[in-house]
Amino acid sequence: MDAASAQESGRLTFRDAVEGDVPALVALIESAYRGDASRAGWTTEADILQGQRTDPDGVRRVVEAAGSRLLVVERDGVIVACCQLEHRGDAAYFGMFAVRPELQGAGLGKVIIAEAERTVREGWGVSEMHMTVISLRDELIAWYERRGYRRTGELSPFPYGDERFGIPQRDDLAFELLVKDLTTTGAAVTR
Template sequence: MHIAPANPQDRDALLALIQSAYRGESSRAGWTTEADLLGGQRTDPEGLDAIFANPKQTLLAARQDGDLVGCIALTDKGAGRHYFGMLTIAPTQQGAGLGKQLLAAAEQQARDAGASVMEMWVIKQRADLIAWYERRGYLATGRHEPFPMADPRFGLPKRDDLEFAVFEKPLG
């Protein structure tokens, strides 16, 4: 797998990949689906454009044999902290270790940029995904953040109790 920063020309392919991994019937081919929790979109063109336009953000793309199979968004929050989100692996490729590789590459990029802590948010109802992150060294902070329930840019909630649990990992 080859991992490198994505560019604006990748936007449409990234949108399709992200949507297929998180929402709708196609997402059910993998284990990271949010289709039972959320309908609608996972992100939109403007959201990806904002990442490409922000010098504190990077979107890494993973390619296998030239095909886009994954991505992860990184944000430099300053003071030695980075945040990652939108870790995505094509549904039919999930379970093959690509997510581990992509996350490790993102953590290394954060270390190289001077980060000592990586932060991430995950929907608290995603026990299977939380367990996966815990196996990779992410620890619950006890902090929770509200899910943007009324903002369709992030999906259409199918439950009224969604919220994010905040996790951190020391990158030392």
């Protein structure tokens, strides 16, 4: 199912986050990546990072920032996913992507990322989508590669010592930039 048919069926709705969504979005993001609840899904970082993934101030900054959107995905009025979209010149940045752990692996992520790409291509006219992923997350990076993203090899350091981003359980963490060309149609999307 593509993003348009998901919206038309009424099963999923997409909207911009508002201030009142912040507590629910923090809980969603935390549940998708940290702690025991995250182990129900496949995107958990619980083995490499403990502590928080984000906090209310971080989510609120994304909601309020100029050139930024926090896309909320609801099913039957319940928030099931979200992602950050930030306009950066000719590119958009994709971040804070979270799907409720019990819904991961059912194809929802593919629908959401396709809608995010459509949104930034049509709304901002950007030619690329950028994101950063912890370079050790091979399974997650492979999932993005199947969506048409490519590894750049460009690494940035993990913010060790800043517990707003979690408490590292390893000393070899770094972020890798992934990029997708949004100007081509029919980009590779597989299971």
